[in-house]
Amino acid sequence: MKPQPSRWSPNGQNDPITLSVIGSLTTPRPPDTVPAMEVDFEDASLRRLEADQEFTGGFDVAIVKAFRKRMQLIRAAIDERAFYAMKSLHYEKLQGDRAGKNSMRLNDQWRLILRIRQESDGKCVVVVSIIDYH
Numbered sequence: 001m002k003p004q005p006s007r008w009s010p011n012g013q014n015d016p017i018t019l020s021v022i023g024s025l026t027t028p029r030p031p032d033t034v035p036a037m038e039v040d041f042e043d044a045s046l047r048r049l050e051a052d053q054e055f056t057g058g059f060d061v062a063i064v065k066a067f068r069k070r071m072q073l074i075r076a077a078i079d080e081r082a083f084y085a086m087k088s089l090h091y092e093k094l095q096g097d098r099a100g101k102n103s104m105r106l107n108d109q110w111r112l113i114l115r116i117r118q119e120s121d122g123k124c125v126v127v128v129s130i131i132d133y134h
Helices: 016-026 044-051 061-076 081-085
Strands: 038-041 102-105 110-119 122-132
Touching (some): 038 044, 038 061, 044 061, 044 122, 061 081, 061 122
Antiparallel strands (some): 110 122
């Protein structure tokens, strides 16, 4: 099956690698294929923020909605290359006192801080925090 053209390819062309990574986020995987990355939380309130529709954790409703949307993307991804392929996430490795962590944009002001942990059966995304960059 040939990948369908993407309207938002990073370079304006239909790059097969980008399409396959993006396709992994949007195409349901059969159960016998490569599993999605595991997800863990450093803070129990972030776990609750994802699962409990009534809980906002003191964040604005728009931030909570963006967080839950990002969690769906994270849970669907095979590995972090999918995050880099989606330029709108502004997924990047952090430096300085946050070295070893990555950030993903929730909106212009708020970022989701993650850490990728290698495990025996693959990679695990550890959700560290939601921070205000301004």
